[in-house]
Amino acid sequence: MAFPGDLSNFPFFPLRFNKDAQAVDQGEEQALKTWLQSQGPVELIVFSHGWNNDEQDALALYQHMFASFRSVLNQNHVPAMNGRNIAVAGVLWPSKKFADEENIPGGAAGAVAVDPLADAFAGAEAAGDPAILARLKELTDKEELTLPEQDEAVGLLRQLLATLPASSEEGSANVQAAANDGGTFSNDVFVQQLVGEGTMPGSDASEGGAAGLFSNPMGDLTDAVRKGLNLFTFYAMRERAGIIGAQALNPLLARISALANVRIHLIGHSFGARLVTAAAAASGLFHPSSMTLLQAAFSHYGFSTLYDGHSNGAFRNLLLEQRIKGPVLITHTPNDHAVGWAYPIAARLRSIIASSIDGGPNDPFGGLGRNGAQKTPQAISKQLLASGSAGYTFPAAGGVLNLESTPFVNGHSGITNDAVAYAILSAMV
Structure with a gap:
């Protein structure tokens, strides 16, 4: 693929999947495994984009994000990460229709359409x-x-x-x-x-x-x-993200985790947050060391206990079974109108039949990226901190940190900054 093999001097490996949850090129997994086997201990960040852009836009998202990672590390804001060997696996999945000139579309839901x-x-x-x-x-x-x-x-x-x-x-x-x-x-x-x-x-x-x-x-x-x-x-793309996470990324990461020299850290943006969460929840064959959900476009009850009095969230077992060795970070802000836009429409249509809602924390169809994890006993709430500030105290394995991100995240795609990178790197320690 026409992209450099590094992001701000982090080794970069694409992992492409088609709409049927099959690898586009089996050689991509092998290239990653071969490189990992040639290294000492590696902190492998597995990052999935979300909905609505093509491959080049998804790669631009990764490029901008890891420029922020490099900035935070160069300023020694997370001293415990000094000397760590960090690599990036960028998931690319068909989150929209295939464009003729592209291999595979992806996206961060940030582009403005001409028509x-x-x-x-x-x-x-x-x-x-x-x-x-x-x-x-x-x-x-x-x-x-x-x-x-x-x-x-x-x-x-x-x-x-x-x-x-x-x-x-x-x-x-x-x-x-x-x-x-x-x-x-x-x-x-x-x-x-x-x-x-x-x-x-x-x-x-x-x-x-x-x-x-x-x-x-x-x-x-x-x-x-x-x-x-x-x-x-x-x-439809929300559903596809879950399928690709569970059926494609999960078994691939289980094979990667068999290598003794790698710690896996999951990051997902938008529907990519659903994808990596589904991957972690699908089986206990691998246990990521951390997971960060950036403006996640799925239910704020996804990790909840008895959110309606009798039902648990779809990914509740991920916390109960401590599938994540370290913390789960969730950025959220009312600035994120993209996460919430579908829910008021669903509410209005439901009002023809039954009721109405508003999209906030009490909305039964609200999104993680707007409200954070709701009705989740393992969740605590803090503010997203500027890089170089006092630092974070993270919950134990199976715990969630809701990060109210309004000062630093100005919209659904406003995630590529040093404050976000600082939180993720701090959670990786």
């Missing part, structure tokens, strides 16, 4: 029904639509959303149920909830179609389709 609707269609191609997407694109490309065509477009969008991988913890079950329940409420009500608008003057849900909604037909329809396709892609 948001085209970008939404491109993302949905990785998981949506091609025939439905093609017809929906044909309709949205028109300058004007008849009322039956408007209804058809909304119906096609609902067909797509009805196929979401459902998870009651993270809201997709709400979307799936609302999309399927065409007998109870009309297309115009569905779109009103999807785009977050109240009933428009003159609208009448009893008409049973889109006639009451589209006072601005193409603008309203375009917004609904864009948000719906992004939501569809959000949940």
Whole structure:
């Protein structure tokens, strides 16, 4: 691949996986193992990007992050890491549609699309029904639509959303149920909830179609389709991250951990946080020395005990069984609108059926990257510290440190700075 074999003088090894959780090139694992076997003790950082950028963007994320690592080490802010042999394995997974000119897309969810609707269609191609997407694109490309065509477009969008991988913890079950329940409420009500608008003057849900909604037909329809396709892609990629983590990265790291001279540290950003968490939770065949979840895009109840009175979080056993030898760090901030954007939509769609929520710590569908680990007895909360400050006291194995990161993380992708690097390196000691 066209990328230097180091990041700020840290040896770098790509680990690429396809959408079916298979290695793109078996030689990549072998290259890493061969290098590790030639070394003394190694601190191996395994980093996974999240959603929405291509391979080059993911590599840029890694490059910027490890420039911050180098800066912290050069300033001797973590003296215990002096002389440690640190290497990086960068996971690259298809978190969006394959681009013709790229080997594999990845992403940190940071790019601004030139054409948001085209970008939404491109993302949905990785998981949506091609025939439905093609017809929906044909309709949205028109300058004007008849009322039956408007209804058809909304119906096609609902067909797509009805196929979401459902998870009651993270809201997709709400979307799936609302999309399927065409007998109870009309297309115009569905779109009103999807785009977050109240009933428009003159609208009448009893008409049973889109006639009451589209006072601005193409603008309203375009917004609904864009948000719906992004939501569809959000949940589909969330599911893919878990599968690749459990079925591809987990066995690879189990093989790597058999080498006596390596300590593994997991880092995941966005959906990459779900990927590395799923890898650690899938079996007890390897035990990472630390795990850091940067603006994680999965449920803030992921590690919880009885979050609703009778259910535990999906990854609760990771803490109970002390799969991580050291601490679990979680950065979170209300600045992260990307983590929370899907949950209010899921709430509005659910409100057609049952209830409503707001995205904060008490929101049953809230995200780790916004709120930190909730209803998790092993979690303690502190502020993310500037590099060179007094340092951290970490919880024991099986413990979680929620790091309120607002002073240093200005959004979902604002993670490549010395303060974040300082926290991770401190946890690696």
